[in-house]
Amino acid sequence: MADLRGGDLSRLRQLNSLTAIRELRGSGPLTLSALAERTGLSRPSMKEVTDELMALGWVEEVPPSQGTMGRPARRYRFRADSGHLVGVDIGGHNIRAALSDLDGRILAETRQPVLPGAPLAERLAAIERAVSGCLALSRTSVEQVWLISVGTVGTIDVEGRVIYSAAVPAWRDLDLAGALREVFPCQVLIENDSRLAAMAETRRGVAKGARDVVFLHVGRRMGAGLIIGGKVHRGFGAAAGEISMLPEARWFDAPEHLNTCACVPEGTPPHDAAGYTLAAARDGDPVAIEAVERYVDDLAVGAAAMVLIMDPQMVVLGGGFSRSADVLLDRLRERLERRCMRLPEVRASTLGDECVVVGAIDYAVEHLDEQLFTPDRGPLPVTR
């Protein structure tokens, strides 16, 4: 038998601790025997690992199940409530916030309306109110928040600086991560909103379990988010998914077919026009149908570029216009089938307006996992 020295043992023990946390996360409470079986460890080794994790605050014992024969076995669970995560969706017209436990289970949500033209300070104040509202709803103090994960309109750089946003004029050359760190005393992550929506659909929405997904944000503005190999694809300079900038892809002006359709009654507020056209097409208005056909013609060029380049398993239609998915999906499928090597599944978002804020939570959970399960990350921190 090998002469196992201290270094080997502590390495083995840390690996075992992480394996145990991984097994307990997401599963219900497990007995020592069940944990030992799932991890391939001996029961005595497993006991030592759980004792250590309890001392560090990651795991707790739960009361034994009722009605078992003989001496009931001890059971353990991951303490998902030992910390909290906050997700924020910064849109043109709304700020949404959500609070979750470390497993990403959502405990509270808030929404704050805001005007697209609101100055920077006003928008930051609305973000703070939305987050504070979540904390108050769930009686959580800001010190219990480990991580704030933010999805925003606009293009951002790798440091979380907003470079430019067509939807929010004040959102330009802004150190958003820095501004939020001044308000919230924890780690802040900034990501593009379409990417987080793509993530949410892949984690809990219509694309659950899919590895390669193209998310199309269709609404008054057009955007896209890519999931590759189960992970958000940011690109080298955090600028991936910006196909709308290519004139030949015909995305930039595509919504105008719906906004300016002759079927829209005079006096309709501009931001309701596209919705009116989509509803009229559903009801069979030939002028509206013609406008929808032209809209999907344009949408399909940029979408086909993404499908031909990525060959994803699924295309998800999200954003405001996806409420009219029944009018859009078959028309988009027909054009993609004609243009592409292989037609992926084409489905509508199931998370709707929540997809960005939910995606922000999922992104925070993934970030936490990466920090936890990185090899050689050093000893586990104490959580209480």
Added chain:
Amino acid sequence: MADLRGGDLSRLRQLNSLTAIRELRGSGPLTLSALAERTGLSRPSMKEVTDELMALGWVEEVPPSQGTMGRPARRYRFRADSGHLVGVDIGGHNIRAALSDLDGRILAETRQPVLPGAPLAERLAAIERAVSGCLALSRTSVEQVWLISVGTVGTIDVEGRVIYSAAVPAWRDLDLAGALREVFPCQVLIENDSRLAAMAETRRGVAKGARDVVFLHVGRRMGAGLIIGGKVHRGFGAAAGEISMLPEARWFDAPEHLNTCACVPEGTPPHDAAGYTLAAARDGDPVAIEAVERYVDDLAVGAAAMVLIMDPQMVVLGGGFSRSADVLLDRLRERLERRCMRLPEVRASTLGDECVVVGAIDYAVEHLDEQLFTPDRGPLPVTR
């Protein structure tokens, strides 16, 4: 101290064996102490691991370095020659083959010309001759080949079936993997040639170390290969990178600007016309320069689509026309800068005509590594 049972120990030992192989691969011979330091194991544990790996044939002892004081330390190295890998490039006009050791070090190369219109049996026979030539050059028997990795023109499906090739008419609805398995008694991998070229440039060429790369195959036919997160991106149905199929991307007919330029003298063989135009542009012929400008205009549309969607670190220009990279690169850069959020590095291939066959070898090495280093893959096989 934990009560370490048999199961825990064999798991630990297997992990340690793989860690040791990983350290020895690519590095020169290492002493026990150096190995122990790199892996974080104790010297006695390391000794047991190397003894086991020597018994299995993966590792061998090498003579001690000369000129050291005192008793020279034993040194060990990975037996990269315990098996062999073959790479094949099936092009329209040439079949190339290469033989390497398990580290991907190339030991022999051959080339067999073949006519684009050659029937299937003739093309398969040329492949067999190219591979046999490599084996003969390096005095290797076919039984010592673990894996044949093939890059081919045409679109392929996930099982290695060639669906269609514009360049080789006989290459259609063909079970290429199956046909090659009948000739060679080992595992066969089939991949698109542009993807393998992308891989070679990322492993040993101009994009060495880059994680996200767009490889543009520019020549008489147009193609593209993507590297994402350091790995070849195939797509869900192995159809990624097919942007040339989108008319709006303007790739399909782009080479015609060069082929049909008025500067080309009558009687020039069709396959030399583009090369003539590129050379004339280099020499300052204004008609040729105008044709090159129109060519790069078109090339830049599809390239910009890929850059905007992927945001890669680098774009690599490969394929036949990349021999004229001096005429093309700055023109392409200028257009991408105008069209894209962020201009990636734009560089010419450094592997030239070898890039597909070298990429096939790199793909085989990666496949071998994945088989070796998959967690819970079971015990290591005996290699002799």
